[in-house]
Amino acid sequence: MNIQSNRQMLSLCIASTFLILTCSVDAEAMADSHAIVPGYERFRAADLSPAEAGRLLISELNCQSCHGRMNDQVMPPREAPVLTNAGNRVSVDFLKTFLADPQHIKPGTAMPAFAALQSKDGKPNENAEALAAFLASDSTFRYMAIGADSVRRGEKLFHSIGCAACHGDQRQAAEHRPAFAMPLGNLSEKYSLTSLSSFLSNPHAVRPSGRMPSLNLSPEELRDVTSYLLRDLDQSRVQANVRFEEYHGSWEQLPDFSQLTPVSTGLTTDITVEASSRRETFALRFSGFLQIPKEGQYRIHLSSDDGSRVLIDGQPVLVADGIHPAGNETARHQMNAGPHEVVVEYFEYHGQEELKVEISGNGLARQPMAALMTVDRQPAAPEDATPETDSSLIEEGRQLFASLGCAACHQHGQGDQKIQWTKTAPTFQNIRSTQGCLSPSAGSNVPVFALTEQQRSDIVSAIEADQNKTTETATREQAITRIMTTLNCYTCHQRDGLGGVPNEFNELFTGSIPEMGDEGRIPPHLNGVGDKLNPDWLKHVLNEGAKDRPYMATRMPKFGASNVGALLTMLEGDQKNEVDPVEFAEAEHRVKADARLMIGDQALSCIKCHYFDKFAATGIQSIDMTTMTKRLRRDWFHRYLSNPQAYRPGTRMPAAWPNGKSVVPKILDGTAPTQIEAIWKYLEDGKQAKIPSGLQTQAIELVAKERPLIYRNFIEGLSPRGIAVAFPEKAHFAWDAEQMNMRLIWHGAFIDASKHWVGRGPGFQAPLGDHMMTLPSGPAVAVLPSTDSKWPSDNAREMGYRFLGYTLDKSGVPAFRFRTPDGITVHDQIKAQSAEPDAELTRTITLTPASDTPNACIRIATGELIEQTDGEWVIDNAIRIRSIHGQVISRKSSQGNELLLLLPLKANTATEASYTIHW
Structure with missing residues (x-):
């Protein structure tokens, strides 16, 4: 069986290169662990041949970045993280120690060790200092405080929505997690709240190969999951950067803070209610300077319970005053680069309390505004940066990045500014399998990968198979298996007997409906998934993620189009076409x-x-x-x-x-x-689609029992001047007093009045029954210059049509009256009469002109297909028009086809036309 692996979250980097060093390094001495590739760890023993296992490692260790593409049997490499602006997201202290000894700092990482970056005592040497200085030269990194409530919510999210499916149960000790769980390392030493949240919101920007997919977290979820991952942060490293003033008192509106005396003042790290010593009847005022990185329009987000206000440079940007529950307010605000004075005012009356102020836009991921604030107008220096970084040290680091081979794997810079590797490595055809980075005791000119003996042996098997030309072309199913393994799909899904939720992770998959059993908590198998799902939907799911099963906690992540294109094409081979077309006898x-x-x-x-x-x-x-x-x-x-x-x-x-x-x-x-x-x-x-019966349990169904029933309200498909009429025969219609025409007909139940009769009654209501048909828009009657003239389509009232109301006959049947711009008074009456299998409608239109009008017309129907059969007109195989009295004209139109009735009219003489509608 041919397999490759996996997705890996939050490791810093992979580097594989040949370099010139000054000493020999023992791989075992430098490694506390070995490189973890989840698919390899899970499937090597039972499902992978040595050569296939080696191909998987070659892909996931990014060997091809240095040695070139091996062959079509090896998946594209898992690209190393993009290191452009790395200093904005990663602590420089972490960079130094990680570069010196990757496996010690993050056990399981695929990043090799470099003797050139480590001193004899295992600490970072001058080269590591220089390389870290270069990577952090643009640093804006700053630690932020972590809220306990966010940590609690984040723990639940992490262990339910899918994070733990790859990384394992973080509530267990590391030694108790299975070997195929991708380690996270000490994230609180590496990231800040802002930088990790930004990464999780768009991981493909930093890790483009899709091994770390996006779970499409909301801003609130991002903050909570990030807080949980950084729960071990040493709070003493957090620099307070926002001033606050606390006030005690009872208010129902924001007070005038200039007239109040605070009970306490101080510095804090975020704009939240945690700055107060009370939970009821208090107010807070925060101030500081918002350091905007570049000119542009930003979005300010505010959520508060109770009242609050955000002012920027003295201007109110968001105001949510008064007593109210938490709600999300957003405003756009244009700002220049540099400092902007910010004041946030807040009060809490009673009950729940909340205050959250965030910023996003113009390149910024949504994050707490406090992350960009300082106490004073001057921007703060990065917290873990040296007071002054020597420019020559940065340049030395840049040269090392190119010469050591970092640039072979990692992107730094764009276009002409992208740093290129200055050396080359032998191709796979020229590699000696017992030397170089495959040697247990690496020589002086190679990086040191933390590999087990079996991993090293499997890589050798793959290289020798390639060199000896013994590799066979993969079948479609083998190629699918390889991609699914590299993306770690098998940790959630089973396909053709391989993979599925491991026993060790079973309890991490939960659902909200216990009665559904495993079907309600375990992601579905992917047997024949290309046969099951429409290609466009499958593309959407893989590219963008999905949450189609609301009862299932685990989410389908977003892998990105560039990482799943080949898989989509292969899965289309699952399709079967076994079902014949079905013809219906009914419309x-x-x-x-x-x-x-x-x-x-x-x-x-x-x-x-x-x-x-x-x-x-x-x-x-x-x-x-x-x-x-x-x-x-x-x-x-x-x-x-x-x-x-x-x-x-x-x-x-x-x-x-x-x-x-x-x-x-x-x-x-x-x-x-x-x-x-x-x-x-x-x-x-x-x-x-019409709502099935049994769902609208609170419906107020109107029923015409012995006489017609008239309902004047907002009816879906009509203007606000719609009038619906129900008949005991269960055939109904709706007439539009704006368009001067009958617009809808249907059978069965009439209408549900609950939308308009309960509460404030907003919105348009659709008819309740079946067989609903939409009739032509525009006025029912018009005078045409010729039978070839276009039917008027402008607003009827603007053209001069006037609605004259309606009258009721002794049976309660309404007749709608209107006048055309040509002075024709129209009397339009529709009645229901019993028929099989359902009642039909007979329409009688009476026209009385003020003067002779030889070319008055009634438009009976429009449709793509109008045919005359057995004395009746059939519209789109759905509506049948019969018993027409008058001269009928069937003609082509911009809407397809039209059926008109031509009526020569005499002045002040009523002329009647009628026809029956069956559908």
Whole structure:
């Protein structure tokens, strides 16, 4: 079996190079551990041949950066971290000690040791000092205080959303974690709250190869996870940089602080309520100088409970005064580079208390504003920098970066400023497997990789196979396996019997619905995943991450397009096409209505387990049905619904078509292919699909019992002047008094009035029933210069149309009245009458002109396809128009096709036209 590995979080760097040193180094003496490659550690014993294991190590140790591409059987190298601006994110003290002895500082790192950077006592020597000075020459690094509440929240997040799937349970001692758990090292010595948060928000900017993916953390989650990872920070290293004043008293609005005397003053490290000695009836005022790195527009974020205000250079930027719960306020603010005076005012009345002020934009990741503040107008020096760094030392470090081989693996600078390696290394074809960096006792001119004897032997096997030309071309499945191993997909997912959640990590995978068992907490297997998922959706998931299973704590991370492009292409080979097209005897709107019935609580009850857009399921909360046709391939959908157990053994998904027989045989033709295809067609409408029955439990359904029912309110698909009319026959319509026309028709339930009758009643409400059809927009009647003239499409009122209200006949049926710009008074009455299988509507339009009008027209229908069959007109195989009285014109138009009724009118004489609508 051919495998490669993995993703690695938060190690500083990989460097593999040939260099000229002055002494010989023993690899075992310099290494407290060995390089950890999770896929190698997990699969070497049972699943990897020596050569395949060696190829995996060659990829993950970045050997190809120095020795060139080996062959097509070795994955592209795991690129070393980008070191441009490294001083902004990494402590210079950490850089020095790590460069001198990588394995001691971070056990498990793939970074080799360099004798040229270590003194005899194992401490950093002058070269390490110089190299660290160069890397930190642009440093703005500064430690920040870590909040205990954030640490507690971050611990829970880290061990639930997927971080621990690669790095293991950090609550255990390191020696108790499995060997394939990627070590983190002492992050509190390396990062600050701001720099680690920035890295986690976009890890691909620093580690472009996707081994450390993004979990798309929110700003709040970023701060909490970062705080947990830095929980061991020595707080004495944190420099207070914000002034505060504390006041005691009871206020319901922000007080005038100039009239108050503080009970205490001091310096703090962040703008939070922790600066107060009380938790009720107090106020705080923070001040300092915000050091803006470059001119541009920034976003200021404020969250407070209770009132607060942010002022920059004396100008109120955000105000959230009064008593209120915490909420997020954001404002944009243009600032020049340099210091800006900041004042933050806050008061707490009673109850919960919170204050958080952040900044982002113009290249800054969202972070606490205090991270960029100083007490005085002058910017503070980096906390762990020497008072003055000798420029010659920095230049010496730059030269070492090029000559030692750092530049072979690490990027530093862009374009012409990018530093290049000044030496070369032999290609894989010319490597001697017992010498150089593969030698247990490295010579004077090579880096020292911390490798076990087996790791070294496996790398030799891979090189010899390449040199002897005994490597065979990988199959598609072997290539998929290699990529999935390098990205560490197998720590969460199983594919074709390989991988899946390790026993050691099982308890780290949790879900919110215990009744779902493992299906609700363990990520799904990837057997045939390219057959299951639409290529565009699979691309989206791998490129951008996803959270489609709200019940599952673990998230699908974001790997980045450049790292998964080849995998996407290979997975398309999973596709099967076994399901034949399905033809329906009924019109599509009727098919969708039957599917809606099946999904609802009167048939298959899919809504009991699945979300439907914003509506929660009535039972367990599984994947949203409105996303299914976007996510899944139609062919797989058919096969899965026909036999769920065949695709996911043990699933709680019931079989609605056992042995190909439907449990609801009276719907459509009762066959599995037809019913499944109907559900697919219905779900293709996504969030626009009609809501299945059983979800709107608080609905106020209006019902016409003996007489028509008129509902005047905001109706979805109409202007705010919509008027809906219900009939006891269960055929309904909506008329738009803005467009002077009937716009919607439907069957079944009329409308749910709860949106408008409960609370403030905002928004538009969609009809409640089925078979809803949208009729032509624009006025129903117009006078055309010729039968070739375009139907008017401007706003009816602006063209001179006037709505005259409506009248009711003795049965309560309304007739809508309006006047055209040409002086024609129009009387439009629609009635329902019983028919099979559902009632139909008869429309009677009476036109009375002020003068002779030979070319008045009624627009009956528009559609892509209009055909005349057996004395009736069929619109898009959905609506049938019959019993038309008058001269009918079928013509092409900008909307496809139109069906008009031409009526010559005599002055002051009423002319009547009618037709029946069946759908």
